[in-house]
Amino acid sequence: MAMQGDSVESDVTEQNSEGYLKILDKIQAKSSSIFEFSLQFDDVVASLEKKEERLRVVEMKEKEIGLLEESISRRLSVLEEKEIETDLRLVIEASIMRLVLEKQSEDLVTQLKTEENKLGLFLRSTTKKLEELVSEFDGRKEEACRVSEKLCELEKAEKEFHLKQRAETERRNEESEAREKDLRALEEAVKEKTAELKRKEETLELKMKEEAEKLREETELMRKGLEIKEKTLEKRLKELELKQMELEETSRPQLVEAESRKRSNLEIEPPLLVKNDSDADSCTPQAKKQKSQEANDGDIEGIVCTDKSYEDPNSLTCPDTKLNDFSKSMSSFAVDQVWALYDPRDDMPRNYAQIREIFESQLSLQVTLLEHVKTTKDEQSILSGCGRFEYGDTEIKSHLMFAHEMDHIKSAEEVIVNPRKGETWALFSDWNASWNSHLELQELPYRYDFVEVISEFDDLIGIQVAYMGRVEGYESVFNHAEQYGCIKIVIPPAEMQRFSHKVESVKLSGKEEEGIPFRSFKLNPAAMPRYYHVLEEVVETEIQIKDPTVVHQNGSTKDLPIIID
Numbered sequence: 137m138a139m140q141g142d143s144v145e146s147d148v149t150e151q152n153s154e155g156y157l158k159i160l161d162k163i164q165a166k167s168s169s170i171f172e173f174s175l176q177f178d179d180v181v182a183s184l185e186k187k188e189e190r191l192r193v194v195e196m197k198e199k200e201i202g203l204l205e206e207s208i209s210r211r212l213s214v215l216e217e218k219e220i221e222t223d224l225r226l227v228i229e230a231s232i233m234r235l236v237l238e239k240q241s242e243d244l245v246t247q248l249k250t251e252e253n254k255l256g257l258f259l260r261s262t263t264k265k266l267e268e269l270v271s272e273f274d275g276r277k278e279e280a281c282r283v284s285e286k287l288c289e290l291e292k293a294e295k296e297f298h299l300k301q302r303a304e305t306e307r308r309n310e311e312s313e314a315r316e317k318d319l320r321a322l323e324e325a326v327k328e329k330t331a332e333l334k335r336k337e338e339t340l341e342l343k344m345k346e347e348a349e350k351l352r353e354e355t356e357l358m359r360k361g362l363e364i365k366e367k368t369l370e371k372r373l374k375e376l377e378l379k380q381m382e383l384e385e386t387s388r389p390q391l392v393e394a395e396s397r398k399r400s401n402l403e404i405e406p407p408l409l410v411k412n413d414s415d416a417d418s419c420t421p422q423a424k425k426q427k428s429q430e431a432n433d434g435d436i437e438g439i440v441c442t443d444k445s446y447e448d449p450n451s452l453t454c455p456d457t458k459l460n461d462f463s464k465s466m467s468s469f470a471v472d473q474v475w476a477l478y479d480p481r482d483d484m485p486r487n488y489a490q491i492r493e494i495f496e497s498q499l500s501l502q503v504t505l506l507e508h509v510k511t512t513k514d515e516q517s518i519l520s521g522c523g524r525f526e527y528g529d530t531e532i533k534s535h536l537m538f539a540h541e542m543d544h545i546k547s548a549e550e551v552i553v554n555p556r557k558g559e560t561w562a563l564f565s566d567w568n569a570s571w572n573s574h575l576e577l578q579e580l581p582y583r584y585d586f587v588e589v590i591s592e593f594d595d596l597i598g599i600q601v602a603y604m605g606r607v608e609g610y611e612s613v614f615n616h617a618e619q620y621g622c623i624k625i626v627i628p629p630a631e632m633q634r635f636s637h638k639v640e641s642v643k644l645s646g647k648e649e650e651g652i653p654f655r656s657f658k659l660n661p662a663a664m665p666r667y668y669h670v671l672e673e674v675v676e677t678e679i680q681i682k683d684p685t686v687v688h689q690n691g692s693t694k695d696l697p698i699i700i701d
Contacts, residue, residue, distance in 0.1 A: 156379065159372060166365060173358065180351060187347075191340060198333060201326055208319060215315070219308060226301050230294070237290060244283060251276060462640055462660040466496050466535060474506070474551060476521070476539045476638060482582060484562070485539035485663055486521035486637035488553065492530065501538070504530045506551055519564070519571065519578060520633035525551045539663065540640040554593040554632070560604070560614075560641040560657055562586055562664075567634045581665065584636060586614055588657065590624065598628040607656060612664065613644070615656040639663040 251273070258269050469475070469491055476485035489503035506525035508518040526549060545552040555561050564571075565583035587601035602624045605617025616623055627634060639659050646654035 152379070152383070156376070159376060163369065163372065166369065170362070170365065173362075177355075177358070180354075184347070184351075187340075187344065191337075194333060194337065194340075198330070201329065205323075205326060208322065212315075212319070215312065219312075223305075230297075233290070233294060237287065240283070241287075244280065248276070248280070462540075462662065464535070464538065464540075466494070466499065468541075469494055469501060469535070469538070474542045474544045474553070475503075476542055477533070477537050478539060479637075482580060482665065484582075484637045484665075486519065488521075488525060488542060488551070489533065490527075490551065495532075500532050500534050502530065502532050504528065509550065518633065519582075520635055521561075521637040522554050522632055522635045523552075525553065527551075540638065540660075542638065555589045555599060555601075555635055555638070557589055557592050558643075559589045560586060560639045560659060561589060561601070562636045562639055563601075563634050564636050567631075569631075571633070582636065584665065585619060586639060586659065586664075588616070593632075595629060598626050598632070600624060600626050604657065607651070607653060609651055612659045612661045613652060613656055614641075614659055615653045637663060 255269050255273065258265050471491055471494065473491050474488055475491065477487040477489055478484065479486045488506040490506065491501055491503050493502040495501065505528040507528040508520075509524040509526050510518070542553055543556050545554075562584040563586075565585050568577070571577050586604045588604055589599060590602050591600040593599045602616050603619040603622070604614040605619065607613040607615050640663060641657040641659045644652055644654075644656045644658055646652050646656070
């Protein structure tokens with residue numbers, strides 16, 4: 137009877153788990169439909185933005201036409217002022233010439249009078265000087281003739297100047313008339329274009345109003361549908377939470393019993409082995425599956441490796457879990473800390489968030505996401521895990537999404553994250569400077585080189601790192617090794633975006649196990665891609681393992697998973 141009761145309980149738990157999976161599938165399908173609707177809504181918003189840009193272009197063209205009209209009117213006024221100035225200059229020059237000639241003639245007359253007086257005096261006083269005076273008078277007459285000739289020449293020049301001035305004014309008048317005609321034609325063309333633009337604006341306004349009304353109706357319908365879906369999802373989530381709480385209460389005593397049995401088995405049995413192909417992934421902590429398992433059984437530490445077939449003679453020893461205990465609990469978090477989150481592109485911890493509030497009962501945290509500060513307009517997507525970040529949206533995340541805490545520097549509205557001395561990071565192997573502006577270059581899977589940071593970041597020099605290679609016989613133990621012909625390199629400030637993400641690690645002394653070098657590092661497998669978890673050589677062993685079984689108090693036997701500390 138006891139054996140039948142145990143089998144009935146196991147069947148009930150299996151049915152409950154199948155029901156939970158079906159409910160989760162339904163929730164996932166509905167969330168995907170909501171996501172598709174959000175994408176369609178984004179497309180509609182983008183089309184509206186394009187239409188707004190077209191209207192802005194039309195307004196800019198109208199402003200340019202107005203500026204052209206103002207410039208044309210200014211040029212006309214400038215031309216009129218110049219014509220007035222030239223007329224004034226010509227009048228002033230003619231008056232000056234006349235005044236000069238009048239003064240010269242007056243001077244000549246006065247000179248002649250004085251000379252005549254002098255001659256009279258000379259004739260009265262002396263007759264001897266008569267001839268000299270006559271000769272001087274003749275000379276003065278010749279000078280007067282010359283002056284008269286010069287006056288005639290000046291008059292001719294003045295007449296020629298007046299003729300030229302008249303021809304110039306006529307030419308300018310003709311040019312001004314032609315310009316006026318051109319301006320009138322331009323004004324007519326501008327008026328026609330403005331009329332066309334007004335018509336186009338009216339048609340665009342009508343179209344915009346119609347589209348806005350359609351969008352309002354569609355958004356209202358969508359909003360109502362979303363509200364209904366959200367209410368149904370909230371109800372189902374509450375039901376799931378209640379069922380999860382009931383499961384935790386019922387499964388906790390079973391987990392305590394499994395822990396005590398596991399410890400007794402480990403004291404008696406030899407070290408356990410797992411199969412290379414089927415269990416390589418189960419021995420490596422994955423971001424979601426393993427952490428959810430650790431969250432549910434709070435007293436059990438380590439990684440669970442399960443296998444039902446032990447007939448393969450080529451087996452691998454699971455790495456010592458004393459070296460890879462990177463598990464986190466709710467006590468690890470604190471407000472204002474900056475933590476790394478797993479990037480959904482390849483599950484590497486290169487996204488960041490700052491903790492705002494901790495909900496221990498719900499095993500979740502309220503965080504503000506950090507987004508890269510784009511330095512140029514061409515940048516579309518930045519993969520790097522270092523640089524300057526700005527605050528983004530505030531969301532609630534499960535504690536399973538968090539990888540490790542990050543050292544950071546706070547400023548007024550930004551957070552700066554740079555690699556620190558002694559940390560281990562992953563570099564993009566095929567990174568180049570055009571990654572951020574060309575998304576087609578960011579193709580999965582990404583290839584990485586693991587390095588130790590051996591200096592602090594300097595704004596002028598950069599940062600110095602040392603390449604690391606995997607230690608033979610271990611999946612995630614790394615040591616300094618030569619790559620690309622060198623061990624240590626300096627990464628300049630312009631290439632800091634080569635850093636993909638921080639890899640949490642533990643520095644080893646070499647005394648943990650045989651074959652582990654001094655000052656090597658145990659890296660967190662959750663921050664490494666899958667192809668680093670496959671060993672190059674298969675360890676041959678003659679140890680044969682039997683399926684572990686436990687005899688219950690009621691006499692029944694049930695297979696238990698292998699739990700490795």
